[in-house]
Amino acid sequence: MSLLPVEDALAKVIDGAQPQLEEAVALHRANGRVLSQPVDARRTQPPFDASAMDGYAVLSADLSTIPVVLNVVGAAAAGTGFADELKSGQAVRIFTGAPVPSGADTIVIQENTSRPSEASVEIFEASAAGRHIRHRGLDFATGDTLLEAGRVLDPAALSLAAAGNHADLMVWKKPLVALIATGDELLLPGNELGPDQIISSNAYGVGAIITQAGGQVLDLGIARDDREEITFFVQKAMDAGADIIVTLGGASVGDHDLVNHVLTDLGIELDFWKIAMRPGKPLMFGKLGKTRCLGLPGNPVSSLICSHLFLKPLVRALAGLPPVSCERDAVLDVPMPANDGRQDYVRAYVVKQDGIFHATPFATQDSSMLRTLADANAAIIRRPGALPALAGDPCRVLMLR
Numbered sequence: 352m353s354l355l356p357v358e359d360a361l362a363k364v365i366d367g368a369q370p371q372l373e374e375a376v377a378l379h380r381a382n383g384r385v386l387s388q389p390v391d392a393r394r395t396q397p398p399f400d401a402s403a404m405d406g407y408a409v410l411s412a413d414l415s416t417i418p419v420v421l422n423v424v425g426a427a428a429a430g431t432g433f434a435d436e437l438k439s440g441q442a443v444r445i446f447t448g449a450p451v452p453s454g455a456d457t458i459v460i461q462e463n464t465s466r467p468s469e470a471s472v473e474i475f476e477a478s479a480a481g482r483h484i485r486h487r488g489l490d491f492a493t494g495d496t497l498l499e500a501g502r503v504l505d506p507a508a509l510s511l512a513a514a515g516n517h518a519d520l521m522v523w524k525k526p527l528v529a530l531i532a533t534g535d536e537l538l539l540p541g542n543e544l545g546p547d548q549i550i551s552s553n554a555y556g557v558g559a560i561i562t563q564a565g566g567q568v569l570d571l572g573i574a575r576d577d578r579e580e581i582t583f584f585v586q587k588a589m590d591a592g593a594d595i596i597v598t599l600g601g602a603s604v605g606d607h608d609l610v611n612h613v614l615t616d617l618g619i620e621l622d623f624w625k626i627a628m629r630p631g632k633p634l635m636f637g638k639l640g641k642t643r644c645l646g647l648p649g650n651p652v653s654s655l656i657c658s659h660l661f662l663k664p665l666v667r668a669l670a671g672l673p674p675v676s677c678e679r680d681a682v683l684d685v686p687m688p689a690n691d692g693r694q695d696y697v698r699a700y701v702v703k704q705d706g707i708f709h710a711t712p713f714a715t716q717d718s719s720m721l722r723t724l725a726d727a728n729a730a731i732i733r734r735p736g737a738l739p740a741l742a743g744d745p746c747r748v749l750m751l752r
């Protein structure tokens with residue numbers, strides 16, 4: 352039986368995935384979140400004609416002969432304007448951000464003046480009407496749409512929303528992703544290991560991919576290779592309201608690979624189990640009610656490559672984030688052999704030279720080797736049935752960092 356191609360598997364994983372619930376978050380916690388509703392201005396900015404410079408507010412008509420001496424009749428600072436109307440022959444000391452007094456139509460910058468006395472200012476350069484004045488509503492007016500729904504909040508967007516008088520914003524809730532490691536051999540990092548035991552490492556890399564993709568991790572720890580225990584963990588994830596349940600390991604066909612049995616007993620609507628990919632062939636995906644279940648293979652490299660390819664786009668879609676492609680065009684620096692029927696993700700190191708990405712695969716590709724994966728910054732994508740390739744041939748790479 353031919354296995355499901357990677358593209359078809361991805362289409363099934365992200366099918367219908369979109370954000371569901373919204374929540375209000377304070378501005379300081381909103382960076383990187385996705386707006387679920389547009390943000391409208393609750394005020395006009397600036398709310399008055401404002402000075403853009405430190406200097407003097409005057410009437411431009413008074414500057415037709417230069418130099419000229421005017422009477423300083425008061426001051427306007429940001430936060431405290433000048434209450435009266437400015438008349439011909441008068442000047443008001445003004446500071447950046449202060450309301451321009453009524454009657455004045457231009458600002459003379461401080462550098463073009465001197466103060467012969469407390470009560471007078473001498474002006475050396477003319478200033479045209481409107482100069483150095485930011486008109487009311489220059490930035491935005493009450494009711495303007497400042498940010499569209501779907502906008503990923505960034506520093507400028509956050510300051511703009513604050514300026515529009517919003518203390519918190521409506522954003523899509525982060526999808527909750529429950530992680531369940533399975534395996535009698537596993538212990539958490541930091542423990543004393545018995546002779547047949549290893550460290551459960553997959554949850555940490557997979558968790559980081561989830562967080563980077565805009566999700567929230569609920570690490571439920573390690574379930575023994577026992578149907579009841581795995582069932583208990585899956586139910587715990589459901590009770591916590593997980594949007595996605597990710598199992599780590601136990602996805603294959605061995606006597607101790609129980610994830611498929613457990614999910615079947617719980618009534619999973621299975622989309623696929625096993626795909627045409629290396630590493631990651633035993634990948635499993637389906638739905639328990641509205642909860643999406645992704646069964647990742649236990650081999651550490653397989654679990655991380657599958658997370659880059661399937662979990663990341665799913666989490667992003669549920670978080671309301673737009674799809675991103677991490678694929679690039681590159682050239683091979685060494686020859687590569689023909690490929691079989693599985694799409695191969697060959698751990699590699701890619702360097703950019705004269706604008707071109709050059710890819711060199713690592714010699715050993717075992718899917719248990721985390722050190723090779725950590726050294727790699729990309730995976731060369733070898734299509735199913737690809738012919739032998741020569742050094743210099745074009746290729747596609749998946750950037751991992």
Ligand SMILES: Nc1nc2c(c(=O)[nH]1)N[C@H]1C(S)=C(S)[C@@H](COP(=O)(O)OP(=O)(O)OC[C@H]3O[C@@H](n4cnc5c(N)ncnc54)[C@H](O)[C@@H]3O)O[C@H]1N2
Nearest residue numbers: 532550551552553599600601602603608632648649650653
């Ligand atoms: N007869 C067959 N055997 C296997 C096949 C197959 O098609 N037929 N597929 C192989 C492939 S490919 C993979 S990948 C693995 C995946 O198997 P499982 O998902 O069932 O994973 P486990 O057997 O539980 O573990 C595999 C390996 O990974 C280690 N592991 C598991 N969980 C973790 C964890 N959380 N952190 C670190 N390491 C973990 C585990 O100790 C094993 O060494 O199946 C092949 N077999």
Ligand code: MOO
Nearest residue numbers: 630631632653718
């Ligand atoms: O295809 Mo499995 O994922 O090697 O190691």
